[in-house]
Amino acid sequence: MGLVVQKYGGSSVADAEGIKRVARRIVDTKKNGHQVVVVVSAMGDTTDELIDLAEQVSPIPAGREFDMLLTAGERISMALLAMAIKNLGHEAQSFTGSQAGVITDSVHNKARIIDVTPGRIRTALDEGNIAIVAGFQGVSQDKKDITTLGRGGSDTTAVALAAALDAEVCEIYTDVDGVFTADPRVVKKARKMDWIAFEDMLELASSGSKVLLHRCVEYARRYNIPIHVRSSFSGLPGTWVSNERPQGLPPQVALRLAPHIASQGDRPVEQAIISGVSHDTSEAKITVVGVPDKPGEAATIFRAVADAEINIDMIVQNVSAAATALTDISFTLPKAEGHKAMEALTRAQSVIGFDSLRYDDQIGKISLVGAGMKTNPGVTATFFEALSNAGVNIELISTSEIRISVVTRADDVNPAVQAVHSAFGLDSDSDEAVVYGGTGR
Amino acid sequence: MGLVVQKYGGSSVADAEGIKRVARRIVDTKKNGHQVVVVVSAMGDTTDELIDLAEQVSPIPAGREFDMLLTAGERISMALLAMAIKNLGHEAQSFTGSQAGVITDSVHNKARIIDVTPGRIRTALDEGNIAIVAGFQGVSQDKKDITTLGRGGSDTTAVALAAALDAEVCEIYTDVDGVFTADPRVVKKARKMDWIAFEDMLELASSGSKVLLHRCVEYARRYNIPIHVRSSFSGLPGTWVSNERPQGLPPQVALRLAPHIASQGDRPVEQAIISGVSHDTSEAKITVVGVPDKPGEAATIFRAVADAEINIDMIVQNVSAAATALTDISFTLPKAEGHKAMEALTRAQSVIGFDSLRYDDQIGKISLVGAGMKTNPGVTATFFEALSNAGVNIELISTSEIRISVVTRADDVNPAVQAVHSAFGLDSDSDEAVVYGGTGR
Numbered sequence: 028m029g030l031v032v033q034k035y036g037g038s039s040v041a042d043a044e045g046i047k048r049v050a051r052r053i054v055d056t057k058k059n060g061h062q063v064v065v066v067v068s069a070m071g072d073t074t075d076e077l078i079d080l081a082e083q084v085s086p087i088p089a090g091r092e093f094d095m096l097l098t099a100g101e102r103i104s105m106a107l108l109a110m111a112i113k114n115l116g117h118e119a120q121s122f123t124g125s126q127a128g129v130i131t132d133s134v135h136n137k138a139r140i141i142d143v144t145p146g147r148i149r150t151a152l153d154e155g156n157i158a159i160v161a162g163f164q165g166v167s168q169d170k171k172d173i174t175t176l177g178r179g180g181s182d183t184t185a186v187a188l189a190a191a192l193d194a195e196v197c198e199i200y201t202d203v204d205g206v207f208t209a210d211p212r213v214v215k216k217a218r219k220m221d222w223i224a225f226e227d228m229l230e231l232a233s234s235g236s237k238v239l240l241h242r243c244v245e246y247a248r249r250y251n252i253p254i255h256v257r258s259s260f261s262g263l264p265g266t267w268v269s270n271e272r273p274q275g276l277p278p279q280v281a282l283r284l285a286p287h288i289a290s291q292g293d294r295p296v297e298q299a300i301i302s303g304v305s306h307d308t309s310e311a312k313i314t315v316v317g318v319p320d321k322p323g324e325a326a327t328i329f330r331a332v333a334d335a336e337i338n339i340d341m342i343v344q345n346v347s348a349a350a351t352a353l354t355d356i357s358f359t360l361p362k363a364e365g366h367k368a369m370e371a372l373t374r375a376q377s378v379i380g381f382d383s384l385r386y387d388d389q390i391g392k393i394s395l396v397g398a399g400m401k402t403n404p405g406v407t408a409t410f411f412e413a414l415s416n417a418g419v420n421i422e423l424i425s426t427s428e429i430r431i432s433v434v435t436r437a438d439d440v441n442p443a444v445q446a447v448h449s450a451f452g453l454d455s456d457s458d459e460a461v462v463y464g465g466t467g468r
Numbered sequence: 469m470g471l472v473v474q475k476y477g478g479s480s481v482a483d484a485e486g487i488k489r490v491a492r493r494i495v496d497t498k499k500n501g502h503q504v505v506v507v508v509s510a511m512g513d514t515t516d517e518l519i520d521l522a523e524q525v526s527p528i529p530a531g532r533e534f535d536m537l538l539t540a541g542e543r544i545s546m547a548l549l550a551m552a553i554k555n556l557g558h559e560a561q562s563f564t565g566s567q568a569g570v571i572t573d574s575v576h577n578k579a580r581i582i583d584v585t586p587g588r589i590r591t592a593l594d595e596g597n598i599a600i601v602a603g604f605q606g607v608s609q610d611k612k613d614i615t616t617l618g619r620g621g622s623d624t625t626a627v628a629l630a631a632a633l634d635a636e637v638c639e640i641y642t643d644v645d646g647v648f649t650a651d652p653r654v655v656k657k658a659r660k661m662d663w664i665a666f667e668d669m670l671e672l673a674s675s676g677s678k679v680l681l682h683r684c685v686e687y688a689r690r691y692n693i694p695i696h697v698r699s700s701f702s703g704l705p706g707t708w709v710s711n712e713r714p715q716g717l718p719p720q721v722a723l724r725l726a727p728h729i730a731s732q733g734d735r736p737v738e739q740a741i742i743s744g745v746s747h748d749t750s751e752a753k754i755t756v757v758g759v760p761d762k763p764g765e766a767a768t769i770f771r772a773v774a775d776a777e778i779n780i781d782m783i784v785q786n787v788s789a790a791a792t793a794l795t796d797i798s799f800t801l802p803k804a805e806g807h808k809a810m811e812a813l814t815r816a817q818s819v820i821g822f823d824s825l826r827y828d829d830q831i832g833k834i835s836l837v838g839a840g841m842k843t844n845p846g847v848t849a850t851f852f853e854a855l856s857n858a859g860v861n862i863e864l865i866s867t868s869e870i871r872i873s874v875v876t877r878a879d880d881v882n883p884a885v886q887a888v889h890s891a892f893g894l895d896s897d898s899d900e901a902v903v904y905g906g907t908g909r
Binding site for chain 2: 050084089092096098103105107113121
């Protein structure tokens with residue numbers, strides 16, 4: 028029986044009852060013989076309430092002070108959780124991110140973890156305690172200031188501690204049952220996966236799946252920490268995210284592989300195995316129209332965007348019409364950063380020398396994720412056929428080794444996801460998933 | 469222009485408006501050329517809300533976790549206050565007790581400060597910042613755990629920082645105008661003092677005055693830090709508490725000294741100068757009846773009480789009747805600890821060998837505080853005459869160098885305070901305070 032890191036989100040500890048329920052689950056894990064480290068988020072709406080207070084006193088709250096403020100939320104939930112555990116007759120101690128040794132850089136509001144030195148956690152465990160750690164927060168290496176890790180920070184704290192403590196698993200408790208083949212709110216027949224590989228989860232996360240953030244999965248993959256995403260309400264097994272399919276799971280047949288190749292193992296190199304369909308309507312598209320088609324233009328454009336600290340997603344450049352020697356470059360980015368990007372490009376117009384800018388925030392992105400896609404043309408064909416049959420027009424296309432994404436009108440996203448999910452046999456009433464490749468289909 | 473430490477209580481920062489008002493006051497002080505360190509309590513009811521949450525998850529919250537929980541309150545207020553100041557165009561940084569170098573012992577919920585190492589505060593000041601420090605909290609020297617200082621902890625934080633930073637004054641902002649000659653809710657004609665000596669303030673604090681706690685005044689006296697108690701709402705000068713009457717104040721005539729001795733200085737050795745009348749109805753009285761009148765009995769009784777960690781106040785032992793060789797010992801203690809004390813004594817009954825215990829929580833204490841009292845019998849006589857004229861019966865009497873206290877029925881407290889305040893010429897429509905002593909009256 029090894030060490031288990033468990034992470035509970037804000038909805039799991041939203042009130043005293045929730046905290047007591049979580050405390051019982053933690054104690055059960057401890058009783059099963061595990062050492063337990065728990066990472067906890069702020070209770071329910073606490074963070075939003077604190078942000079609201081901050082906006083009342085200052086329109087643009089300062090980063091350092093904003094982090095100091097927000098970290099009060101986890102301090103409350105972790106202390107209450109430790110009390111609730113002690114009330115069940117088990118020893119527990121709570122630790123701030125700083126006390127737990129979560130060392131970060133100094134970028135307030137979105138700090139990155141640069142080291143984890145969990146000496147106090149180790150000592151607490153060795154003394155028989157359950158250790159409760161504040162998620163989402165750390166302390167900066169140079170200035171010793173309190174920092175927060177930004178979106179999904181608590182998941183990242185959990186994985187980072189699991190890595191530093193050499194845990195056997197990092198359990199992420201949430202309000203859904205696991206990772207699904209598509210968003211169950213859009214696709215009623217979406218299935219819960221019992222396992223997904225790190226690579227596929229990374230692509231799902233970066234293309235719209237919100238169960239786990241890219242950054243947390245990336246961290247887990249780098250240190251090879253298996254993640255188990257599960258519900259804090261149901262107690263059912265959830266979805267494992269790891270390099271290899273865990274041994275305890277039932278063989279991966281029916282749902283994921285056609286029966287005749289199941290014997291070849293979990294991930295046959297020659298077959299495409301579809302993990303799921305994700306979608307994202309949080310992005311906007313900017314098109315830079317009439318860019319001179321000469322070397323260095325794209326670099327100038329994206330340097331201007333990068334200097335404004337904007338993360339871009341897809342980039343597409345059309346072939347230029349020979350007659351004009353002008354081309355159009357489109358890219359997608361978070362809607363929230365659209366205004367800033369348009370300003371940055373407008374400022375750089377004379378340097379870049381483009382004609383005009385177009386801004387479109389009524390778009391959506393649909394992505395299909397699965398291994399072996401690139402070497403299986405049938406996947407791409409089936410994907411586009413499904414979209415075509417659903418009457419969905421495609422505006423941009425982008426592909427990677429294990430993902431194919433298209434941008435469509437926002438209104439088309441839901442029917443597109445449903446059509447693709449169905450076309451690849453992922454619906455829960457299908458007998459088996461479709462497998463392309465070596466089988467010749 | 470030196471360094472000023474300002475402390476704002478929870479009622480001053482109860483909401484966003486309060487925080488912005490306090491921020492303006494702080495910025496005004498900075499603009500006047502001072503370096504400013506601000507100690508802040510949790511917003512309004514925050515602490516009570518956190519205690520309520522703790523009780524929901526655990527009937528007896530653990531000390532260490534309880535401290536972790538409560539300190540979230542100051543974290544919120546200090547970060548918001550720093551933001552509000554920055555929003556006024558001035559630099560501010562907030563610091564937890566630990567970051568500010570408030571080092572304590574390990575007694576959770578009522579830790580004592582054992583050292584203050586404000587290196588980060590000094591640096592922040594030198595860089596032109598206003599430093600905002602969480603009151604009420606510190607970090608334990610041995611285990612590096614978060615501690616809280618118990619009642620009045622924020623005042624003590626402020627005085628301790630003022631001492632460590634060699635501040636020229638520690639301003640305690642509160643919701644009253646200063647220290648009064650009696651509780652203005654009981655004595656309508658109570659006067660605000662413009663100055664009171666440390667010793668007198670200590671006696672007032674330990675005999676029921678709630679403006680400043682004994683512990684904070686004691687700390688200030690030890691390091692000779694002048695305290696200025698004033699209202700955060702009115703902006704008027706308040707009451708100075710210090711060794712010597714500050715030079716900037718108007719001469720201390722009329723109100724405090726008869727004119728013919730004013731020329732002798734602030735505190736003529738031979739005269740009694742009455743500071744004020746305090747009262748306290750938070751205590752109960754326990755009488756141990758029929759104690760064998762032999763050496764060691766009192767020690768046994770109070771060891772039993774001390775072992776239960778109960779603070780006692782007055783102790784009175786009557787002379788024993790020779791015939792029985794038995795005596796009664798009475799003492800007062802906080803009502804909240806009455807039950808625990810009765811249990812401890814009952815357990816020790818066979819060892820001590822007393823007859824019975826009497827518990828009385830319908831008592832009140834009235835105290836007169838002023839220098840030179842003991843050598844001026846007229847003070848005591850006037851005091852008892854005033855009580856007698858008001859028809860107040862006295863149950864216990866206790867005196868110190870500069871204080872005389874009596875215990876009466878709780879119902880008699882208000883008329884007793886009014887009578888004494890009036891008899892010593894402290895009422896605001898009196899021409900002058902009464903001075904006993906060398907003048908022969």
